[in-house]
Amino acid sequence: LGKEAPEGTWGFARAPAVSIDTPQMKSFVKAYKEMTGRFPGDTSVTTYDAVYAFKYGAEKAKSTDGPAWVKAMKGASVLTLRGIVKFRECDNLSNSPEYIGPMVFDPQYGFAIFKPAEAVDTLPIARSCGEIMELRKKAGK
Numbered sequence: 001l002g003k004e005a006p007e008g009t010w011g012f013a014r015a016p017a018v019s020i021d022t023p024q025m026k027s028f029v030k031a032y033k034e035m036t037g038r039f040p041g042d043t044s045v046t047t048y049d050a051v052y053a054f055k056y057g058a059e060k061a062k063s064t065d066g067p068a069w070v071k072a073m074k075g076a077s078v079l080t081l082r083g084i085v086k087f088r089e090c091d092n093l094s095n096s097p098e099y100i101g102p103m104v105f106d107p108q109y110g111f112a113i114f115k116p117a118e119a120v121d122t123l124p125i126a127r128s129c130g131e132i133m134e135l136r137k138k139a140g141k
Contacts, residue, residue, distance in 0.1 A: 005103055005112035012100045015045035015082060018109055019101065019117035025081045039109065049080040049096070082119070090129035095121050 017029050017040045028048065032040040053073075058064045061072035075089040085094050101114030127135075 002111050003105055005105060007102075007104055007112065009103050010100060011103050011114060012098060013042050013114070014096075014098060015042040015049075016099050016101075016114050016117055017041070017045050017081075018106075019099065019114040020045075020082055020119075021117075022081065022083050024079065024083075028081050045081055046096075049082065049085070052080060053078050053085070053094075088123070088129060091132050093123070093126055095123045098122060 056078045057069040057073045061068040076087045097119040099117045101117045103112040104115040106113045
């Protein structure tokens with residue numbers, strides 16, 4: 001919406017690139033902008049992080065075999081564009097954050113950004129490892 005965005009409205013996003021303050025993200029945003037002429041969206045960031053996590057697991061497993069990769073990722077901590085993402089031991093669920101924040105027009109970008117962007121950890125709302133194991137047991141897995 002550019003300048004028409006209603007300032008002060010709170011938004012949410014998986015990866016508001018220009019609002020995330022990590023050295024990795026700043027470098028990514030700069031390189032992406034130089035290569036494409038625009039700023040990266042959520043999908044660009046989450047895809048990059050997913051490929052990087054896959055690379056991390058494949059190198060740790062010394063294989064791209066699915067079961068070997070899954071085993072290698074148990075309890076892993078991976079440095080991503082959005083910071084450290086941890087994978088749970090019990091089911092490899094990650095704490096990949098969701099972001100919330102008030103929208104503020106920023107002339108540097110020509111559109112509203114989250115200022116500040118607050119990372120919300122997703123694990124506190126996920127089923128616990130105990131619940132997951134109980135559900136797997138009931139399902140015969």
